[in-house]
Amino acid sequence: MIWAKEETYSREEIECIQLRKLKETVSYIYEKVEPYRRKMDAVGIKPADIQKLSDLQKLPFTNKSDFRDNYPMGLFAVPKKELVRFHASSGTTGKPTVVGYTRNDMRVWTNNVSRIACMGGASSEDIAQIAFGYGTFTGAQGLHAGLENIGASVIPTSSGNTKKQIMFMQDLGTTLLVATPSYALHVGEVIRSMGLDPKEDLKIHIGLFGGEGMTEPMRDEMHRIWGDQFLCTQNYGMSELCGPGVAGECEQLNGMHINEDWFIPEIIDPETGEVLPPGSKGELVVTCLGKEALPLIRYRTKDLSRLMYEPCACGRTTCRMENLSGRSDDMLVIRGVNVFPTQVEEVLLKIPEIGPHYEIVVERKNRLDVMTITVELVDDRLLDSYSKLRELESRVRKNLKALLGLDAVLKIVGPMSLQRFEGKAKRVTDLRGDGL
Numbered sequence: 001m002i003w004a005k006e007e008t009y010s011r012e013e014i015e016c017i018q019l020r021k022l023k024e025t026v027s028y029i030y031e032k033v034e035p036y037r038r039k040m041d042a043v044g045i046k047p048a049d050i051q052k053l054s055d056l057q058k059l060p061f062t063n064k065s066d067f068r069d070n071y072p073m074g075l076f077a078v079p080k081k082e083l084v085r086f087h088a089s090s091g092t093t094g095k096p097t098v099v100g101y102t103r104n105d106m107r108v109w110t111n112n113v114s115r116i117a118c119m120g121g122a123s124s125e126d127i128a129q130i131a132f133g134y135g136t137f138t139g140a141q142g143l144h145a146g147l148e149n150i151g152a153s154v155i156p157t158s159s160g161n162t163k164k165q166i167m168f169m170q171d172l173g174t175t176l177l178v179a180t181p182s183y184a185l186h187v188g189e190v191i192r193s194m195g196l197d198p199k200e201d202l203k204i205h206i207g208l209f210g211g212e213g214m215t216e217p218m219r220d221e222m223h224r225i226w227g228d229q230f231l232c233t234q235n236y237g238m239s240e241l242c243g244p245g246v247a248g249e250c251e252q253l254n255g256m257h258i259n260e261d262w263f264i265p266e267i268i269d270p271e272t273g274e275v276l277p278p279g280s281k282g283e284l285v286v287t288c289l290g291k292e293a294l295p296l297i298r299y300r301t302k303d304l305s306r307l308m309y310e311p312c313a314c315g316r317t318t319c320r321m322e323n324l325s326g327r328s329d330d331m332l333v334i335r336g337v338n339v340f341p342t343q344v345e346e347v348l349l350k351i352p353e354i355g356p357h358y359e360i361v362v363e364r365k366n367r368l369d370v371m372t373i374t375v376e377l378v379d380d381r382l383l384d385s386y387s388k389l390r391e392l393e394s395r396v397r398k399n400l401k402a403l404l405g406l407d408a409v410l411k412i413v414g415p416m417s418l419q420r421f422e423g424k425a426k427r428v429t430d431l432r433g434d435g436l
């Protein structure tokens with residue numbers, strides 16, 4: 001089901017809406033948000049200079065550091081009394097990023113999430129279990145409201161307490177699971193360890209995943225554990241932009257449709273900031289249209305993607321963003337080689353003896369970077385055969401070297417040995433400290 005008619009507009013109609021809203025948003029932010037007005041004044045741009053869509057490129061970027069510099073509410077465009085909700089993203093260091101919503105922002109957000117849920121196959125028939133952590137994180141509340149809005153029955157289990165999650169799945173007949181992909185895999189493993197077959201013994205057939213990216217091998221692994229009936233889609237968003245609801249995968253699984261009447265995407269070269277031609281891969285930059293509490297122009301997401309404008313068989317005409325190939329922040333530079341953890345994951349998941357959980361530790365020994373990857377066996381009987389283990393180890397290292405051009409130390413451990421995560425998995429530890 002397609003939730004909103006705007007998802008099927010012609011390119012001309014979409015661009016017409018985008019230009020109208022962009023002009024309004026730029027005038028609004030110039031008038032209401034002093035830090036952004038200063039940025040525009042510094043480059044000599046006035047709202048009246050925005051006459052066509054490509055004029056967007058004249059506007060300054062907004063960065064995560066702008067949130068830090070204006071903590072907590074310096075980028076807000078409305079007084080507190082007009083807000084009906086706050087959220088905050090977990091800051092790994094220092095203060096979190098605080099975001100706010102007016103009543104109208106909540107309405108738009110909820111409808112955008114409803115679109116994403118429908119893209120992933122959800123309907124009013126579904127019983128949706130939300131295993132995202134509630135609290136100030138936007139994921140749980142966003143999906144909760146969006147799913148309720150389409151008439152699905154929501155079970156707000158929050159994250160953790162896996163046995164209880166499974167009990168609700170059985171007793172209430174859950175059909176749809178909202179979780180991070182890594183937690184969904186863990187729940188699937190626990191279901192199997194209880195002697196149950198998710199396909200036969202449960203009704204779950206839709207997974208709406210977010211909070212972290214899902215690579216294709218990870219999706220295959222999800223099918224291996226949960227069964228072929230499990231339609232797993234991922235969606236894209238971040239609290240600065242609204243939360244979930246920016247883009248989502250449809251059942252065609254060929255990238256995430258962007259809600260373009262509310263968000264204008266651009267792809268830039270992360271080094272130079274230059275806008276790249278259509279089809280190029282680079283850093284995703286998003287302008288939010290029509291947001292009242294926290295308008296954002298050209299927000300640098302640090303996520304690497306590519307935009308696709310070819311028509312999609314689902315009937316939606318909105319542009320799609322390719323599933324994330326990593327965050328420019330997550331990139332590790334090891335002995336001068338650029339390494340994304342998702343590349344390591346792709347290699348590992350293609351090896352049948354190894355499970356989907358892994359850990360990467362980078363440290364410096366004798367002035368040399370050393371990457372150690374710990375992987376889990378699917379079957380612990382392999383631990384008894386030294387020669388088979390050595391063969392596996394050399395195969396994994398060879399495949400990693402072929403893709404990354406880099407050798408790694410491999411540690412192989414038994415099934416269920418690595419830590420499981422209820423939210424976003426922490427897979428990389430960089431112990432190199434000051435980078436010397």
Ligand SMILES: [Zn+2]
Binds near residue numbers: 250251252313316
């Ligand atoms: Zn589609």
